Amino acid sequence: MTLIAIEWDDAAGDDGRGACRLLDQTLLPGRTTFRDIRSTDDLVTAIAELAVRGAPALGVAGAMGVVVAMDEGARSGWDEAQVQQAVDRVRHARPTAVNLAWGVDQVRPLMEQGRDAVLAAAREVARDDEAANRELSRLGADWLLERLDRPRLRVLTHCNTGSLATSAWGTALGVIRELHARDRIELVYADETRPLLQGSRLTALELASDGIPHVVQADGAAASTILRGLVDFAVVGADRIAANGDAANKIGTLGVALACADAGIPFMVAAPWSTVDLSMADGSGIEIEERSGDEVTVLNGTRLAPVDSSGFNPAFDVTPARLVDAVATERGVAEPRRGTDLTSLGR
Structure with missing residues (x-):
């Protein structure tokens, strides 16, 4: 299967920060369409609409969602409290799947080190998930x-x-x-x-x-x-x-x-x-x-x-x-x- 549910696309957008790219699963199998997520509202909506779904994928979405919140805060001039509120919105977007909150929690402690450190950790969450899936299989x-x-x-x-x-x-x-x-x-x-x-x-x-x-x-x-x-x-x-x-x-x-x-x-x-x-x-x-x-x-x-x-x-x-x-x-x-x-x- 060559379709990737979620990844960070460095080339998306025009500010050099990139975006969280989601395959819109609400349109499959008829259409293959991607959403470039650059705001907390868009990510929470995508999660609620099941454009991205599945517990492990939601874990990656949670980790990358912290980067989305940090980038949105930088563009919008948010203070630290507003950024943290945006991160909390991502963390609680779906209540049953523990992976979403887990993904946020994996990278949140790195926020003080800057968004590049958080993004690197979010990508590591995705790599670790694939390795875990292959071993458990x-x-x-x-x-x-x-x-x-x-x-x-x-x-x-x-x-x-x-x-x-x-x-x-x-x-x-x-x-x-x-x-x-x-x-x-x-x-x-x-x-x-x-x-x-x-x-x-x-x-x-x-x-x-x-x-x-x-x-x-x-x-x-x-x-x-x-x-x-x-x-x-x-x-x-x-x-x-x-x-x-x-x-x-x-x-x-x-x-x-x-x-x-x-x-x-x-x-x-x-x-x-x-x-x-x-x-x-x-x-x-x-x-x-x-x-x-x-x-x-x-x-x-x-x-x-x-x-x-x-x-x-x-x-x-x-x-x-x-x-x-x-x-x-x-x-x-x-x-x-x-x-x-x-x-x-x-x-």
């Missing part, structure tokens, strides 16, 4: 192949977790890519991921680009596909993972995990260590973002429900640790369902 693939003996595996995934959701390579889709590189993938079932269709628009685009055999299915088909014996394992990403292994991910993930538990097949969460929040003992304290109900009731400007019907649109659910067979990170694989929590990897 290798470890996750190894864990699965030790437990599944079919020559080629059938896998189900939910939402988008590839290059478009990260700085490069991917998390859950990275595991699939690693298995494909080892000639161990027979078929991928990609859930469409209502209401914004990140599975059918984005995951299918990445799978097609990589030549990985796949089909797109309605979210409501996932449990039946699993219980019919058509799937050997499921792998998903995460936006926040509590210390015990409770994992917040795109709405609909919990149903996949329940079906896997009933069918007796592995359910894996794949995410970089930056997604793990050891300050949370369990997932009960994870804030679930609720988005506009119009995303459920309206599609491409056409209303799907009666005008008197409101939409209920939680963006995430939390899968309890008792349903999570494995959490693959670059630090190793924890097995929450067997009582191994994430603190074992955090030492």
Whole structure:
């Protein structure tokens, strides 16, 4: 996959500072359009609109957002307090994904050293994310192949977790890519991921680009596909993972995990260590973002429900640790369902 979700473009703009360049994922797969972000308002809007999305990519956006705030402050004559307020706006743009705040916090202490030091650190966040994704993909693939003996595996995934959701390579889709590189993938079932269709628009685009055999299915088909014996394992990403292994991910993930538990097949969460929040003992304290109900009731400007019907649109659910067979990170694989929590990897 050659599309890059987020990077810093030194050539953008006319003041020599460049801009944070985002691939506008709201327009994929039909159009490939980039947004050059040079203001805090534009970055917060892009995050809210899901022009940039996916926990690891949001981590990079948080780090680069500090540079955006510093550059905007320099152009606008802001004082230090105003710059810090802009940084806080970026940090809190989406509440569930811990990576966004984590990315800000990685580079914020360097602000007193100047924007070039912050930009260098933000680029390092992006490089480290790719390295982490590749390592967790290798470890996750190894864990699965030790437990599944079919020559080629059938896998189900939910939402988008590839290059478009990260700085490069991917998390859950990275595991699939690693298995494909080892000639161990027979078929991928990609859930469409209502209401914004990140599975059918984005995951299918990445799978097609990589030549990985796949089909797109309605979210409501996932449990039946699993219980019919058509799937050997499921792998998903995460936006926040509590210390015990409770994992917040795109709405609909919990149903996949329940079906896997009933069918007796592995359910894996794949995410970089930056997604793990050891300050949370369990997932009960994870804030679930609720988005506009119009995303459920309206599609491409056409209303799907009666005008008197409101939409209920939680963006995430939390899968309890008792349903999570494995959490693959670059630090190793924890097995929450067997009582191994994430603190074992955090030492």
